[in-house]
Amino acid sequence: MALDRIALSHFRNHRQTELGGTAQLNLLVGENGAGKTNILEALSLLAPGRGLRRAALSELAGPDGGGGFQIGASLNEQGHESARIGTFVEPERPGRRLVRINGAEASAQSLGEWLAIGWLTPAMDGLFMDSAGARRRYMDRLALAIDPTHARAVSRFETALRERNKLLEDSRDATWLEAIEAQLAEHGAQVTAGRAALVATLADELTALPDQPFARPILTYRPGGPATREELRAELARHRNRDRAAGRTLTGPHRDELEVVMSGSGQPASSCSTGEQKAMLIAITLAHAALAAEGRPGVLLLDEVAAHLDPVRRAALFERLRIGRAQVWLTGTEPAPFEDILGEAAVWRISRGTAERL
Ligand SMILES: Nc1ncnc2c1ncn2[C@@H]1O[C@H](COP(=O)(O)OP(=O)(O)OP(=O)(O)O)[C@@H](O)[C@H]1O
Incomplete structure (x- = not known):
């Protein structure tokens, strides 16, 4: 199963860009600022x-779309289209993201039931040094691969949390x-169960990975509260005065x-070298x-992973990607570092918001 017949319209610098005849490995080459990351962003x-x-929705539309844009793709199974999925913003409703699956309107969250999309970009290089909030968001994104309803649980939890914080401040009404x-x-x-399951499953998968050439991280989930509903509820009730203060x-x-240390040395990821941190992220x-x-x-x-x-x-990365079952999208400014996979990859040259199949 893979994405194919990808069409972007008025998305950032892509006025009308189509990518068809995709493969398991797909490569976008082009100069800096050509629009390669924009294509990956559209897929994400x-x-x-x-x-x-x-990004905010308002940043995504290109200059001629009147504030709207469209991203569409086919899901192919053994050469046949099994579904058509798309997301778009209409010019007349610029703040609203719409999703269509097989022609019917659907929720953005339901996209997770069709595809599991993961990414690594240069912007994630600081993840281990960043605030804990960035790592929580990271866990939540990854958790969608094992539970598509996780995003919904997170958003409902966040709404309830905001509501409780507000009530603590302005109401003494205990029933509310x-x-x-x-x-x-x-x-x-x-949310706790989803994150715990993700980290446990990932940790298992990571033990199967050799220590070399990528540094193997050891992941530990450190919950910020009790795991069960009853315990969390009791603890919230017990600590109202503390929380109010x-x-x-x-x-x-x-x-x-999410605690991350390097296997072997036991060094916290935040104090590892930049290269070691990147290797653990990979x-x-x-x-x-x-x-x-x-x-x-x-x-x-x-995005810009292989060439660096x-x-x-x-070579080890390409080998892993080849044996993996995921469809892969790579970017680089030059084809040269990708020489080993050029024979099997679908390659496009991206230039000023256009894509030419090579
Ligand atoms: N909303 C937008 N409308 C039109 N153009 C945009 C919009 N947002 C970004 N761009 C343009 O997209 C280009 C950047 O594209 P992108 O980040 O995909 O480049 P890239 O090919 O990945 O480059 P690099 O190799 O430097 O990462 C810039 O020229 C930028 O001005």
Whole structure:
């Protein structure tokens, strides 16, 4: 299963770009600023969420679309189209993202039931040094591969959390607070379970990966509150005064942390070298792609990853991608580093928002 017949219209610098005849390995080459990452971003928007740049909808439309844009693709199974999926914004409703699956309107979250899309981009290089919130978002994105309903649980939990924080501040009405805490605990426990399951499954997958040439990370999920609904609810009720004094809820999955250390040395990822951090991110990305491919079809977007690796690591990466089942999209400024896969990859030259098949 793979994405094919991809069509972008008025999406960033792509006025009308079509990519057909895709393969398992797909390569976009072109100068800086040509529009390669924009294509990967368009594909990342065929998943729930804000895509690989986390851009606002208003940033995505190109200059001639009147504020609207369209992204469409076929899902192919053994050469036949099994579904047509798309996401778009209409010029007359610029703040609203719409999704269509096989011609029928659907929710953005339901996209996760069709495809599991993962990515690694240069913007993620600082993930281990970033705030814990960035790693929570990362876990949530990866968790979609094993549970497409995870995004919904996160959004319901966040709504309940905002509501409780507001009620703590302006209301002494215990009945209201109890009702909100019940919701917060229900969705919070679901978020915790989703993240815990993701990290456990990823950790298993990572143990199968050799230590070399990519540094193998050891992942530990550190929950910010009790795991079960009942315990979380009880703890919230117990700590109302404390939370009121702090002005916010101090227990729950919004306080979770994903701890990452390098196997062997046990060094925390945040104090590893830039190269080691990147190698660990690649290892997690590959492990995740393997997970995704076990469930729904996986698509892996690797922006400027391969060209920056030394030849040994690059060859190892290509080998892993070849044996994996995910469809892979790679970008680079030159075809040369991709010499080993040029014979089997579908290659496009991207130039000023256009794509030419090579
Ligand atoms: N909303 C938009 N409308 C039109 N053009 C846009 C929009 N957003 C970004 N661009 C243009 O897209 C181009 C950047 O494209 P992209 O990031 O895909 O480049 P790239 O090929 O990945 O380059 P690099 O190799 O430098 O990463 C820039 O020229 C930028 O001005």
